[in-house]
Amino acid sequence: MAKALKVAAFAVAIAAAIPTGGGSTLLAGALGVSAATASAFATAVALEASIVGAMTAKKPSVGGVQTTWTADPDSPIPILFGRTLASGDIRYRKQHGRDNAYDTIVSVLSGCGPVHAITQTYIDKEPISFSGGLFGHYTIGGQPRIWQDIQYGACPEAMALSNGVGTPPGWGSGSKLSGYAAVMNSLLFDGKGDETLTSTPQLNWLGEWVLCYDPRQDSTFPGGDGPCRWDDQTTWVYSENGWIQALTFAIGWHQGPSNIRVGGAGLSIDAIDVAAYVEAANIADANGWKSGGRVTTADDKWEVMKALAQAGGGEPIRHGAILSCYVNTPRVPIATIYEDDLIGEGSSSTCQTMRDRPNGITPKYTSEDHFWEQVPAGTVQNAAYLAKDGRERTKAVTYPMVQCKAGETPDQAAQLAAYDIANAREASPIALPLKLRWIGFRPGDCLHIDEGAKSFGWIAGKDVIIIKRALDPTTATVTLTLRTEDPDKHAWALSQVGVPAPVTDSTSNPAMDTPEASSWAASAGTGDVPSIVITGACESPSATSIDFAYRPNGATSWADQFTAGADSTGKEFGGLASGASYQVGVRYRSAFGLSDWLILGPVTVGTLTASSAATADTATNAGNATQLGGTYTAADITTILNRLDAADIP
Template identity: 45%
Template sequence: MSKFLATAAVVVGAVALAATGVGAAASAGLIGTAGTAATATTAATAASFAGLSATTLTSVATLAGVAAAGLSFGASALAPKPSQGGSQTSWKADPQAGIPYAMGRTYVSGNIVYRKAWGKDNQYQTLVTVLSGGGPHAAIEQMFVDKEPRAIGAGAVVNIPDYGYMWAGYQLGATPEASALTRAPGAPTGWSADCKLSGYAATVVTLKFDTKGDHTLTSTPDIGWVGRWACVYDPRRDSTYPGGSGAHRINDERTWEWSQNPYLHALTWLVGRRANGKVVLGVGAPVVGIIMAQFVEGANVADANGWKLGGVVYSTDDKWNAFKQMLQAGGGEPLRLGAQIGCLVNTPRVSLATITVGDVVGEASVQATQSRRDRINAIIPRYRSEANDWTVVAGSPVVVADYVTFDRRQRQKEVEYSLVQDLTQSQQLARYDIENAREFGPVTLPLKLRWMGYRPGDVVTATLPELGLVNQDLLLLQRGLSPQDGTVTMTARSETAGKHPFALGQTGTPPATPGVSGPALIPVPGASAWSLAGGMITGENGATRPVLLLSGAADSDVISGIVVEYRESTGQQDAGTGWLTVTTLEPKAEQLTITDVKDGGVYQVAVSYRKDPGTGGRLILGPVTAGQTQVPWQDGVVGPGKPEDNADVTRDHLPDAWHDWTGKSGVEVVSDLNAAIAMIAAEQMRSGVWRGETDRIVYADDGRPIRVEVEALGSDVDGVKQFVAFLKEVDSSAKTSKFLFSARADGSIVGIEGIAGGGFDQLSFVASRFLFVDENGGNPINALTYEGGVWRLKAAAVERLWVNTAVVPARAKATGPVQGTFSSTSGDPLPLMEVLRAVVTLAEPGWIDIDVSIQQGFTSTPAPWHLEIQVNGHQLDESPRGGVEGTSGVQSFGSYYASAAGDYVVTAMWQASTAVTLAQRAIRANGQQYTV
């Protein structure tokens, strides 16, 4: 399938070339052809500039080209991760090399485009190197000769011990450059004022080969430069973009600024870098073909997560592949929507809508799980390391132990994050890749036309038990529209909300591997499990009232509740209509008395079992006849004017005096009241909010009264249910008094409950955290939180503490090997360098204690030196040591609190004069974990 899509993309791309005339020019041999070379130098230069012309023309994108890129996305989604062409750390002279395009802050050697020996006895050799296209660039910070930093002279000589004399200069690539790039001691023949490199960051280096001198070059050294390179367009800084503010303009590269944001570089690559109105780097897509809002979202997420980009791509690289590399550095993926290009950002999302069976209009399908080979549980991330001379190195493996246990073995692969230059970032991206590899899909859903308003990158919830999707969040990846019948076909994958805090190290608990779930198998009560009888209950005063008596026991151990419903039987209803819910009993309940019935009424009761989140089929009992109300007025009521025993004084039989007093019969009064309540309820339901209150007396099974008063406010807007309720209750049967004050919003609840009597007094609180404020109502302190099934006391001063048992865990050794590199080379002082490293893995938050020891040697004193400890690149305040004396043995201590589980890199950083050498060093890093 991947090969077919790639072929289709080439075919559409050919159509785009034919539309611009570039295809015909290329076939005629008019593009990329260099003239006959007189010398090797001329040939290299001519071929290089011929390559510029070809790249410029073939980069002009049309909407057809965008469509080709969209098909390429389909192929790349099934193909391996992006690869990078060329090597940014190799100083080379390659006539076939493309234009390097450097981004962020990184090391670049560049491509030599001009090289010539000149002067007396050819003692000078001048080399002109293109470091990066897409200028002007921000800055060149440092030149390196054979990996050692050297000063960049503004035309001045650089005297390098053991190498001899060298002249170096550079330009940032202004458009246009004012003059050709030259430096003392002069320029070779043929390098004239017309040899400008406008738009290119470039350097000129002249080496002196003096065979009679004491310090002469015996070979050409390896030279590179560290700088802050290409500038980018940021819509957030463009006042013409909705919500933007600033001077950036998408069609004016002079307004762009330097950044390390991966999504801004990906967006700029899509827009393209132009020279004289022609695209020389990037895609060159029209602005209308770019879903700008998705790149703005990605830029915000990258800034929040601290994700940065740095590295080099080339004009000869596949443009779509380079685009994917840039998005990969920010945890993103390309997306296409018709003729538009956007991106998918790994970030928590809120479901926008729910898909039910009524929305599906065709045959839907679900791939219930990823293949065993693709469902990995470990990744070895490879990233570019400044500490390792800017080479790509392998970081420590990222392994999710829970997934290894679930899969019964470790399935690992190596992934290169070619534009990532930070270990922590590479590990976070690796965790995201592991999580995304375990999402199931594709899920294909043909939907009604109204779903056309949702686009790739949105999250929706699917409630389709027939497909095994029960309240399942889905991330939309593709959207298609059938012109024949208006069907909108969505392609999606599962989306697990818990993966985001885990990937970012905010929690040490990985989410469960997602998968489809069949409809819950909920049992139906057996025919003999429950019985129903109609009857009466008698109070202490001899009065009776009609009831329905339900008794029995659940014949299943897997249920979470017993649902009881009833209805007045007419003998004509079908099995599914007319039911009113009485209550949901606990699974162990064995009886229930239903009191809200009429004298002599005929009723049926239905019993069904609940197994969250569903309810099973009904067992229908009855019909049975309720008893009669009987009141002994003569013996049970004190005072004159008593009715006769068993007289009917209900609302349907009120005396005529009632009508004389109100002007209406009792039936009319109740009817009017019910109509008024219905009108109020209808008005409230239209606005989505409601208010209710009740004050009533109910009776316990022994006939004793229970007085209940409830006040409540509620809202049900856009599917979000909210309410605030206050309950007061006095129970003469249980001899208890109770109050409850609670609030619920979208599934979360907070409240307080108090119960007095009944053999105990209890005050209960429901909340995930408790804040305490001062007497002015400010300065809230989060003193107590509920995390991971444990209450944690965050901040408290204790005058005296009595503890029966205190558990203090032993400190464990670092789980990673101790390793480091060191070299004492020339230069005074030496740069701050890493000399030792340890990796500490914490399963939960805790302390890391570090002890570093080094043994120094001194060729002369006094000599300055400095030692410090860093954790994940952050210096511990209490750790720095330093001096100017001949101290040979040095120790440094420090402690670091890790607020989240994960891997922490502990490094010993050392700097000293060249008169100081480092002989021995040792590091101990212990991770202390708290056990509750």
Template identity: 35%
Template sequence: MSEVVKAVGQVIGTISSVAAVVFGPTPLGFAFAANAALMGALTSSGERTPPVAGSVTEVIHEVNAPAPYVMGEGLVAGVERWRCAYGATLDGVPNPYLALQHDYCVGGPVESITPYVDQAPITSWYSGYLTTNSQLGACPESAALLPTGWGGYPAKDSTSKLSGKAAIMWNMKFDRDGKRFASGLPALAAYGQWVKVYDPRLDSTRPGGDGPHRVGVESTYTYSDCPALHAGTYAYGRFQNGHKVMGVGLVDDAIFWDVVAAWANVCEANGWTIFGRVTEPGDRWDNLKEICLAGGGRPALTAAGLSFLYWAPKVSLDTITEADLADDDMAVTPMTAWRDRLNTLIPKYRSPDHKWEMVAAAKEQISTFVTEDGGERSTEWPFNLVKNAGQAAQLGVYKIWETREIQPIEISVGPRLRKYRPGECLWLDLPNLGLDIKAVIMKRSFDPARMVTRLTLMSETDAKHPYALGRTGSPPPTPALGQTAEDRDKLSAAAQAPSGYVRNLISSSSTNPASGILTAMDAGTTATINITGHSRVYSDQTVTVAGGTINGLDFATTYYVFYDDALREGGSVVYGYTTDVAASGNSDANPGRHAVGSIITPADGAASTTGGGVYDAGAIIAGVNWQDYL
């Protein structure tokens, strides 16, 4: 296919250079000449199983990387276009800041874009160490995409605008304490509702349309995740400043927009959506087929223009009888070859519950067909732009049925039937061929000299539609959640220092103030200890520790209060208590334990007491009672 497309591209390029056929408005005759060349060549290749698309969550690092085009709603990683370390020396670290420009989608402005770290929104863990600056990709953009948070960025200025591309400028500060980014840079991505589309149903200049949409006027486009609308929009192409930036590039009159509108209604009724990414340079025809497949369709090319075939219940528009046949050869394949028939299909789809990777859903099987074939005949089929298991299952069942239909049926008919086009349904009342069935036109060609239309059809079984649309799909088990970037950073930071060294820092630390941190009071039937917020002073740093409360304690009892903080971060800690002094201190069993002090709760009805505070936590290890320091 790629060689065919390449050759056709050269033909169209030649025509375009003369009449600008594909890339802008032209006389209709020139448009059809170019499109006929494209369509005639592309229809020469049959359908094949599409390759499984790669990961959309890995950042693309390539020289002259392709341009990404993202449809629907979901998460994708970007293409890294710029990386720059910069800034004056900070805490002895030269170039402490790292700016990364990631492009996510051309054809903007997109509907929305949100920075994600490790496939989740950015948490407070990165506060003060990570900033982002996002743009939707307006054309033109009103401002340059520059790093935020820290100044001194040398590579770009206010004139360095990036129009038409949804992008994020990530900016990171080196953590001198070795905590943030200790495990390396986290997985950077963006969650969004991506490109907008042209909807012929919202165009009041078209029959049946009502609204402001105008083909080629991208400011009128709106967001949608409907596969049919994305197929039509990609076939027309995305244009910015008069240049095509993505898509096939067919002219308006060469696309059957009425078919796109009808197909869009079917997709929406079925709940079929699209999500995923295609890239260019690449095979635009394969891209278009992938987009169509998400909506149960395929492109249908004729010399008159581009139409679309799609799975949906159909009504016969006319009947072909023996009187309509021309004196040409006819061919009917009564049954698909055994090697080409399927009775089982394993649909693969891009699962949000599996980190947006392609996964296999449960197999879809039609038992009647298994019996007919004498055993299971199966294949995997990737629906690369589908993110729902139920939708993938429905499309998979349609694929099975398609291999069971009578096809191809090749006949030639007279001029009465020349108006019908691919995707439309006719009844075949042809007893000499053994046919009394509904059939869908798959291909059509017309000989004007003889006024003969050559039709290639496939039988249409009404029962397949409720059967396929009743499938709900069974996704694979959801994997257990892995570590977050914050979890990995903390583990890596802890691993960078020997445990004995960290224990010594903790056991020799003190509180500020050194006493009076704990207050115990009569709370009615039990006693309560209140812990006042304070500072923890280590030999290498000081952190702030939030206060807390411990309820439900006995009266007139000595309690030892502590908390665990192996990374010495402070903040909101979880306080514990014990009546065993040894259990409250730093030890081999509890290497991250911080003693806060001891206090004796009041007797029932007695006044409040105070206590707590540590100026040498290591005293516990030596067996010295804290009461000596109160």
């Protein structure tokens, strides 16, 4: 035993000095075994550096604003996961053309390209399409005003971005942005026309972003099927699974002929417990849990790992020199701790502190209905916990990589919040010093406490989860730090249905109300020629002008339109076909835009008589001469035609 303890102590000393992996060759030489065996042994006896505690651990914090177009050339590179909105980080901006009418802007949307797809462009939160879909020009007021070219971030890119508008200074064929999903926009500020650009609009892009390594699509991984390979990014696939994203972040993205890491942690696949991530990914898929959002290269890598894992319902674990993970899911105990496994005395805490034991959580999530802002969902509360506590104890928790599609309820955010509430009710920490045979168990494993052992006290008969493991080489004692595991919490947590945040404002400017039917009337004119008379008064306090129009009954487009001030009391349209039927339209204009048309009529106008034709103005006669017919005498027609000839009208 003394020899075993000496070897174990030496291994722990070596492993403790290598917290991030490596050193197997040194350990192998010292122990006289293979590097693979030494690595496994060092991992088994290394002191655990982290715990799995959903409420006791600090929640992840990652940076990144998804909706604001930023203009900091020194800002870190964004990395976008899943289906989410990109704000764009401006990397180039110059004015050019005559009178500097063109403003050309190049924005980086995401690093670690190529990305999977860019699907939609938004201007001031409204979806728009260019002449070529995502490429070409966008027309405002009947004239092209915005041009766009995009790239997905191939490495290398075949050519630099170019939207064909002029020659932006300092930008040429060598201005490639290989490896970056990026976009070039040129905006025209010429001041011509009724609808022109007066300021730079807010532009955003919706896409499906970085590609990931999914072992489940790798035929070289046990149980996998497909061409995906961890060391070949050309085989990677798009994923919205937080665990697959976290595994990929741990591996990192590498680009260029020198295979430089441009994002992620850069771990070797041998330093990752891939099987644990695959198990967690399958559970997340089964629960419908997805991950999406924005992080940057300046974010702490462990915080990014925590945020991605949080969206998948768990946490990453430093299992000695190996990166592993834990996911919330119903578990079956894989071993039982008996009384004779104890070495010395253990300790236990019946509950966590009151501060860390809420009975309700208000989860914050990213909402597409709120144009990708982080908003609070309805508070998730456990009625039994509330009754036991006697008063509400709630807190807000942000889930930065949890999103909710438009029109859906934030069930995922509610379920994760429920797990956080339930886990906070578990008793922890429970420390049990055990015999050396327990060194093979790992954080996340579920064990059972022998119900017949009196020395275990109140924890006898309970299931527990390992949250930490340590070895004392001088006594050959393995100390497991445990947390109780209530099997009933899973059904409650997974049954939660999220309550979405109310949508308090629209993504577009408020529309003008349609004019009230009681405010306007249309009738046939009583003059000598056919006409329509529109009378009334504008009831809208925000209207700045009024549009009047008419069209033949049954037509879909207006024959004529006239704009008057908001104080106008009407309009008369003349020169109409004798005895014809017409519809009339009235609408309002304001700073908010245009109202819908108020449709009046149909109105049947009067007929043109020989007498009225003789006195009508030239334009009216020109429009109605062919309508004069059988109801007139030959003398009437001769008189009319003579008058038309005198007016020199063909």
